[in-house]
Amino acid sequence: KAGVTQTPRYLIKTRGQQVTLSCSPISGHRSVSWYQQTPGQGLQFLFEYFSETQRNKGNFPGRFSGRQFSNSRSEMNVSTLELGDSALYLCASSQDRGTLAGLQETQYFGPGTRLLVL
Amino acid sequence: GNSVTQMEGPVTLSEEAFLTINCTYTATGYPSLFWYVQYPGEGLQLLLKATKADDKGSNKGFEATYRKETTSFHLEKGSVQVSDSAVYFCALSYSGAGSYQLTFGKGTKLSVIP
Numbered sequence: 001k002a003g004v005t006q007t008p009r010y011l012i013k014t015r016g017q018q019v020t021l022s023c024s025p026i027s028g029h030r031s032v033s034w035y036q037q038t039p040g041q042g043l044q045f046l047f048e049y050f051s052e053t054q055r056n057k058g059n060f061p062g063r064f065s066g067r068q069f070s071n072s073r074s075e076m077n078v079s080t081l082e083l084g085d086s087a088l089y090l091c092a093s094s095q096d097r098g099t100l101a102g103l104q105e106t107q108y109f110g111p112g113t114r115l116l117v118l
Numbered sequence: 119g120n121s122v123t124q125m126e127g128p129v130t131l132s133e134e135a136f137l138t139i140n141c142t143y144t145a146t147g148y149p150s151l152f153w154y155v156q157y158p159g160e161g162l163q164l165l166l167k168a169t170k171a172d173d174k175g176s177n178k179g180f181e182a183t184y185r186k187e188t189t190s191f192h193l194e195k196g197s198v199q200v201s202d203s204a205v206y207f208c209a210l211s212y213s214g215a216g217s218y219q220l221t222f223g224k225g226t227k228l229s230v231i232p
Contacts, residue, residue, distance in 0.1 A: 004161075033219065043207065043222040056219055090161055092220075104150045104169040104211070107220060109161040 001027055004093050004110035012116045018079040021113045025072050025093030032074040033107060034066060037088040046089075049074055050096075081117045088112045120145045124208045124223035131198050131230050139193040139226045141182075141208035149210040151175075151184050151191040152220070156205045165193075165206070198230045 005024045013019050025032050034046040045058040049068035066076040072093075078085055092107035124141040131137060143151065150169040154162040166175030171186035180195045191208060208223040 006161075035220075042224045043209075043220075045219045045221070048219060058219075092162075104167075105218070106152070106164050106167060109154075109163070111159075111161045 004091055004108055006089075006091050006110040006113050008113060009111065010114050010116075012118065013081050014118050015081055015083060017081050018077060019081060019115060020075055020077045021089055021091075021115075023074045023076075023091030023093075023110060025074070025091075026108055029093035029095050029108070030072055031094045031096060032068055032072060033092045033094075034074070034076050035090045035092065036060075037090055037112070038086075043090070046076065078115075083117050086115060086117045088114050120149070120210060120212050120221050122208050122210055122221055122223040124206075125226055126224050128227040128229060131228070133200055133230055133232050134197045135230075137193070137195040137198045137202075137228070139206055139208075139228070141191045141193065141223060143189050143191065143208075143210050145189075145210055145212055147212065149212045151182070152209045152211065153180070153182055153191070153193050154207045154209060154222075156207065156225070158204075162207065198228070200230050200232055203228055203230045 007022045031050045033048040035043050037043045047066050048056040052068045063079045068074045090109050090112045092109045094105045094107045121144045152167045153165040155165045156162050166177040168175040168184035174183045182191050182193045205225045205227045207225045209220045211218050
């Protein structure tokens with residue numbers, strides 16, 4: 001099976017712009033989660049989508065949003081970019097984290113999109 | 119709340135040395151515990167996991183045991199190789215708002231020198 005893919009891999013934007021990142025999960029995986037990785041804050045949970053619905057959201061401002069399509073592909077959007085949004089954005093997929101076994105499921109990560117805001 | 123604390127390093131070892139990376143956690147309920155590894159320029163790869171107390175996860179010579187009494191999940195390897203140089207993240211999975219999410223430690227950078 002192909003792994004989780006993310007596009008683009010690298011992105012440079014300027015303050016005030018908006019950006020959309022894309023994630024294609026492993027075939028058959030219905031849950032997609034997004035994480036932000038920075039040197040200062042480490043890895044932080046952004047949100048999780050399942051069956052086109054956002055089930056959970058981390059502590060990020062409303063400028064960060066996302067969506068999931070019927071084929072489980074997901075996009076995240078960041079509006080009005082700030083310098084502090086420069087980070088590696090990681091997407092992860094798992095089969096069905098809504099089941100009782102969800103706590104034990106492995107999340108499979110993509111290579112990430114590195115965003116630089118100037 | 120839930121949190122993970124791991125030694126931040128960096129850790130530098132000679133090839134064939136013994137490795138221990140400490141990880142302790144705070145959580146309500148019964149989380150699952152994971153070690154992920156990140157090689158330069160890549161995303162995270164699952165190294166091993168344990169889903170209940172006293173479980174031992176193992177993979178590629180790495181081991182970690184889920185210790186509920188000490189709330190720990192220390193990563194060990196008997197003989198490291200240069201190819202083990204990477205950043206290692208300890209994480210726990212817990213239930214929140216109807217789904218499950220990972221909480222990560224800060225990561226430990228390991229460098230293995232020949």
